[in-house]
Amino acid sequence: MARFEVTGQTSSPDPATLEVSVFLKNAGDAAAPPLDVEGELLEERRRVRLDRELVPGESGEVVLR
Secondary structure, rough: OOOOEEEEEEEEEEOOEEEEEEEEEOOOOOOEOOOEEEEEOOOEEEEEEEEEEEEEOOOOOOOOO
């Protein structure tokens, strides 16, 4: 089964923009199919797709803007 370790980091490329980088590591023992990552802040939602499979031990990153 795929199991994720999730961490994140924020940045602000300009005063009106917030970006959240989400780092996902497949800590399970099976591959994880492509997946959607969704975040909400101040009643605004963003969704981004990690378009590739993550095999066990592999990491991926998506950025919510």
